[in-house]
Amino acid sequence: MALFSQMPSTMALFLVLLGTLSSFIYFFRALTTNKNDRKLPPGPAPLPIIGNLHMLGKLPHQSLHCLAQRYGPIMSIKLGHVPTIVVSSPEAAEVFLKVHDVVFASRPKVQSSDYVTCGAKGLAFTEYGSYWRTVRKWCILHLLSASKVECFAPVRKAEMVSLVESVRAMAAEGVTLNLSQQVAKVVEVIMSRVIFGRCMDDEVELKPLIDETMYLAGVFNLSDYIPFLAPLDLQGIERRLKRTSNGLHAFFDKLIDEIEQGSTNIEEPKSYTDFFHVMVSLLNTPMNPTDKVQYIIGRENIKAIMVDMVAASFDTTATAIEWTLSELLRHPRVMAGLQHELETTVGRNRMVEESDLPKLTYLNMVIKESFRLHPVAARESRILVNVWSMGRDRTVWSDNAEEFFPERFENSSIDLRGHDFQLIPFGAGRRGCPGTQLGLTTLRLIIAQLVHCFDWELPDAMLPNELDMTEKFGLSLPRANHLFAKPAYRLVG
């Protein structure tokens, strides 16, 4: 029961006792209930109270993958009291995310969103309905549309120059780089500049608060699954949520006050107005003036939407880049192929420009292949689409499904935007990711730049196949250990 190893010992003991009690009740019930009552898809028998929680282990997506081998691509499990359907094949995903999308478009009410997004007043954890629809349209209009993403091109360009300069300086010193940290930093700065209009590296409080939010939103919270345990707060999660949400509220209140008083620290004259300034300028006005039901933008809405935007953009994008670079380091043949494409398309005498990206077809294949094996986010609902499992399905990807082989996408029309259910790293349907364009543009550019401007070597003469690829469970399934590599500058001049 590896899940228990992540929990405090008192809680683990409590769950063991609860599990024992559950087993007694289970056997008693098994003797007294009629099996024909069940109309749910097949799945492992749940214990009373804890359901199947004890079967999830440290890496639930992998445990569910194994269970799906036994029970099939539409499986029913119980997480505590909560019946959950686990979907593990493209056909089944299509049924739930396309045909019956509207039925499953809602989000469960969870303790973390009650605290950090002021009772789900943001976007990602908000119940399906007219408020969610308004907020989503609003975020697309002011931040995530293709034309907005285009406006931020100068931000990305400037950050690429400083990234390449700083890695070049480290290369000159022969330093081994913590690539995970470096990538997380550049993503954070780019996203902060488009969301807040400035990099937040002087705001020491934000990153740890967001990290804590991501942890608390990703962890299995017993209070969500076994509600009668909630008042006991056995994992101490509610305590931490209170502390974190107080910190986030204070942080955003201070920023809103600064803008309202005109004392904000804007770094540069900009060709765009950042999302946060737009929001604050519309404080106390309707979000949707032309609609029948009006939603007024209050401070709580601003704070909740900002938390969602930051939490949804920082980690997902950085984790996807980290996995792609890890696969490239493990597969020198693919790395060489990509560098060759960059050399012939861009040339060794300049950095990659955003306008080069549409011509980089092998880069796109590499990114698809990385998303196939390392999806970094999953649908948060009572329907759990196990994209990790779908990416390893031999009936879809043939016998080499476990292998990193971008060429499988040669002459294939499969894209990443939720139309092809074999590969849905950004989800699909009504709740599909609205930040796909921003995320994809940013990650393509960073990967292309790092691969084009530098040769990379693993530290301590490590062989490519010795690189550790262990995952850590959380909202974005990152690497368990940071990725380190030694850069060597490869452009001319």
Ligand code: HEM
């Ligand atoms: C590589 C980067 C990214 C990946 C892989 C990714 C993936 C996902 C996935 C799988 C979902 C759930 C979809 C579903 O439930 O069907 C999602 C939702 C969401 N993503 Fe992204 N995302 C990325 C970047 C971004 C960025 C940059 C933003 C915006 C700043 C963003 C904002 C959101 C929001 C707000 C939702 C919730 C949408 C809703 O519930 O209506 N994402 N993302």
